[in-house]
Amino acid sequence: MNKKIKKIFSKKNKSKIICLTSYSKNIAEEADKYADIILVGDSLGSVLYNHNTTRKVTLTNMIEHSKSVRLGVKKSLMVVDMPYNSYKSKNLALKNAKKIIKETKCDAVKLEGGKNILEQVKFLIKNKIPVMGHLGLLPQTNKGKFKSKGRTSKEKKKILSDSILLQNSGVFSIVLECVKTSTAMQITKALKIPTIGIGSSVHCDGQVLVTDDLVGLNNTKIRFVKKFINMKKYLNLGFKKFTSEVKSKKYPSKKYSY
Numbered sequence: 001m002n003k004k005i006k007k008i009f010s011k012k013n014k015s016k017i018i019c020l021t022s023y024s025k026n027i028a029e030e031a032d033k034y035a036d037i038i039l040v041g042d043s044l045g046s047v048l049y050n051h052n053t054t055r056k057v058t059l060t061n062m063i064e065h066s067k068s069v070r071l072g073v074k075k076s077l078m079v080v081d082m083p084y085n086s087y088k089s090k091n092l093a094l095k096n097a098k099k100i101i102k103e104t105k106c107d108a109v110k111l112e113g114g115k116n117i118l119e120q121v122k123f124l125i126k127n128k129i130p131v132m133g134h135l136g137l138l139p140q141t142n143k144g145k146f147k148s149k150g151r152t153s154k155e156k157k158k159i160l161s162d163s164i165l166l167q168n169s170g171v172f173s174i175v176l177e178c179v180k181t182s183t184a185m186q187i188t189k190a191l192k193i194p195t196i197g198i199g200s201s202v203h204c205d206g207q208v209l210v211t212d213d214l215v216g217l218n219n220t221k222i223r224f225v226k227k228f229i230n231m232k233k234y235l236n237l238g239f240k241k242f243t244s245e246v247k248s249k250k251y252p253s254k255k256y257s258y
């Protein structure tokens with residue numbers, strides 16, 4: 001087993017796992033100082049390209065952003081989302097996962113779904129490709145609004161059974177998105193592998209947030225998003241100073257000129 005995956009495993013029931021998203025080198029370099037896992041999420045479709053769905057994200061989008069992220073990641077486990085339609089069958093999943101790994105040198109891929117994608121997950125793992133699962137709200141197939149999952153007993157049973165199926169297929173961790181607190185707690189207790197929550201309560205083994213959301217660069221009103229800083233304020237400060245010094249001819253002074 002990959003050393004970095006072993007380290008993540010060893011944190012279960014001991015210390016929280018930190019997962020951050022990144023779409024480019026400079027952010028990845030800073031995130032890498034804190035994260036156990038850096039995820040190149042297909043959320044880049046909405047965050048960077050204003051798509052109203054992650055379905056429009058292409059394999060090329062994922063690969064190009066991941067190549068940049070790779071340049072900034074030294075110590076964390078780097079996981080890349082497989083975009084919509086890139087794992088419709090087990091052979092397609094293998095072909096595309098191999099391409100992602102070869103071109104980006106990432107450590108693992110993430111796929112959304114449970115029982116419906118088990119064949120693909122098993123096939124990737126059989127071919128030595130580490131896989132991270134994703135259950136609960138699945139942005140690639142979700143229709144309608146952001147609604148929590150696992151509220152009805154039918155939904156709860158389904159997410160629990162999917163998580164066990166994924167674990168038994170060999171995934172090393174599962175992202176639980178917008179899963180009701182009691183369901184996330186039950187799943188986390190039932191699994192030997194770590195759960196990474198996003199809007200799924202403090203009971204998960206780790207947490208992930210989209211970096212642009214947590215630093216306040218992305219205007220989103222999703223309930224689980226906490227803005228830990230207001231990065232826009234700092235950008236504006238820098239841009240304002242630059243503008244003022246250019247206009248007053250203070251910049252570039254001799255020191256900054258050839």
Ligand code: KIV
Nearest residue numbers: 021041042043175208
């Ligand atoms: O696409 C993404 O960034 C994700 C995380 C939010 C879990 O899947």
